[in-house]
Amino acid sequence: MRDMHLKTMKVIEFPKNKMVKDKMKKYKLETAIMMLEVLVDYDFTIIVNPKAAENIFNLPKNKLIENFIITTDINKAEKLEIKKPCYYQLTGNELT
Known part of the structure; x- marks a missing residue:
């Protein structure tokens, strides 16, 4: 039961990490676009x-x-x- 519970936690945790990673990537992209708009x-x-x-x-x-x-x-x-x-x-x- 304990092993099964740990496996379930990993599955639940992975999408959360992916969402955070995607948000950071989107934030960096938005920041880069804003910088380019100013630098023109x-x-x-x-x-x-x-x-x-x-x-x-x-x-x-x-x-x-x-x-x-x-x-x-x-x-x-x-x-x-x-x-x-x-x-x-x-x-x-x-x-x-």
């Missing part, structure tokens, strides 16, 4: 962890890159003097 009118530079960049952009692993930089103004981004950068310049068409 301004120059910006975002520095992304290389592991995250590999996952997001399906890039091959590259040990020479320590920072993946997404920017609207490459000249300003280069002045930041970031170690081992990889730059991606946005033209503006991506955000509209």
